[in-house]
Amino acid sequence: MKTKAAGISKTTKNDLITYGMVILTYIIVQILVSTGHVSSLIQGLLVPFCTYAIVAVALNLTVGILGELSLGHAGFMCVGAFTSAVFSLAFKQTMPSGPRFFLALLIGAASAALVGFLVGIPVLRLKGDYLAIVTLAFGEIIKNIINALYLGVDSDGIHFTMKDALSLNMKEDGLVLIKGAQGVTGTPNDSSFTVGIVLLLVTLFIVLNFIHSRTGRAVMAIRDNRIAAESIGINVTKYKLIAFTLSASLAGVAGVLYAHNLSTLNALPKNFGYNMSILILVFVVLGGIGNIRGSIIAAVLLTLLPEILRGLSDYRMLIYSVVLIAMMIFNWSPNAIFFRKRLRQRLTAGRKSEKEEA
């Protein structure tokens, strides 16, 4: 082990473990699926796993690396989801699915990045928890705007209104893309587990390389001590904006994946509201702030948990929250950390003595 590790640095090794974990999971799942050992429930959950893992990794970039709290990542997901869904629906008949989905991805990521950038410009200049407050409001605003927005396209071009579908004044050949609260219906199902895993790997590649890059180190310096970072000439606002925009655009990618997995897309409090933003934050906190691999595992676990507890009917919500609390204590309580340390020491000591005996 030691001779191998000498060639590559510890961080690289750590990153490789993360990639390896994702790829290994993919291979195992694919084998199980092809041999028919995976239930429909798990098969249906594979894309949501990827979606939530991506958005958790994206939020971890903001919370763990940038050290700012964002409560609006569901809002960025929402932007990515709706822009890409509108694009895909508009070109459903005229483009093959491969390039269309690729373009939808780019559009979703770019629009979420743009919105993130705009939100970030004023807020990231400030110290304190302002980002949390503004992103929280942003998420709610986006949801409400989309619920009131009607968008259509016909031979005259694009029509939009905030009133109702009749006010679009569309021609006969027109296609209503966003129908206010009814959302987008008929999005092509382009998401698949393979696409999800590829996107997760790309996200990991971007985020992990970003962290280890010069920019990433500058961002972490700001997180650890803003004054010290400023004193050595780091442009605080610029680096914060870079990290936050990247985080928002990756959340947009997750939104694209979400939108193309279901044929209906509504901006409900359930999927793009405040609760969803908190849930994503819970993924990050439980997985470990700044721990990218942990975010992925926590996102998968916490998405899976309510589904496998279905047998308990209404009690599953209770169990779910108890599990959350238990995980939180296990991960973060000083006593639990001390206990784990002692347990590990005892284990390693036992192993050593075994070796000596051998």
Next chain:
Amino acid sequence: MKKKMVSLMLAGAMMAALLAGCGSDGASNDAAAETETTEAADTTEAADATEAADTAEAGDATAAGGTFKIGGIGPLTGGAAVYGVAAKNGSQIAVDEINAAGGINGMTVELNFQDDELDAEKSVNAYNVLKDWGAQVIDGSVTSACSIAVSEKTYQDQIFQLTPSGSAVDCVQYDNAFRICFSDPNQGIASAQYIGENGLASKVAVIYDSSDVYSSGIYEKFAQEAENQPFEIVAAGAFTADNKTDFSVQLQQAKDAGAELVFLPIYYTEASLILTQADSMGFDVQFFGCDGLDGILGVENFDASLAEGVMLLTPFAADATDDLTVNFVTEYNNRFGETPNQFAADGYDTIYTIKAAAEKAGITADMSNEEICAALSQAMTEISVDGLTGDGITWDASGEPSKAPKAVVIKDGAYAAM
């Protein structure tokens, strides 16, 4: 090292969970009838223990004809739980009645109702759970968006789907999907025609929930149809799910425009607030609503006398005096301690419609899902069902039901036919 330990443990837990998922799949493939009946008993916790035991016994007794598995999907938790729970309870009553009367073609009916939390993604998850359980037809989803998302999957898998109350147009876009309730456009058009033909008013105001699919869907078609009718819409006030407590602005707008009738294509909770606020601002006007208003007399802390004279177009009224409705309402009251709303009635009719279609098509337990789907889709267009929500309901291949809307008016604290 510490982090590694944690991640290892979590990864282990994840794998264990995945394996658990696989395990349950394997079990369900060759599951014995016994385990299934216990599962069914688990899911129908709302029913009390003795009833659960009854169904279990019934399951054992008529195992010869096999079992017919109906999977239900709807919101059982969260803000929309009242609709899902009502549909579930209504369906359960129908299932128990059918089983007591000998089942469908000798098959015992089993209902497994899964929660979707009003979320399309969860609804698809619920559908997948039901598929693993071995559902042969789907009763759901209760809400429109979820129903659309699920119909995409049932169409892929060719499983017959009958939604009790998914009213958006796209819910039945595929051949395998049918619905019990009116579609939103139908309700809007029917309401506009009713108001126009009966000369109820010449100036109409509308207050609707623009963030709700049901409400905005009805409003859209109502406004379209209004152009062909001898009345004009003088004010249209919208509200959203986030600000649905104060309606004074919308009411004032309607009052200033001189509206003689206010059309409320919304649910009864908000409507009760509107009626109260209209009364306190001295705005005395005729109110007219759709099936969402059914239940308004049961709202807590609502002075039911304010609802006096409100007209609504609904397929189901709990106070109707025909035997079917009376029996259903009594049974529902006994078991669940409340008066059923239209969702419960839709749920009840869904099960009986499935029964009628299954008997017409001669469904047996050993048929594959594709065969059942094709046979039922064909049979749906040939049957006529006398249910709680209409007499002689028929369907065409598009999946839309054809039944007459009933207009009722609230008189002396009860619904009276008009």
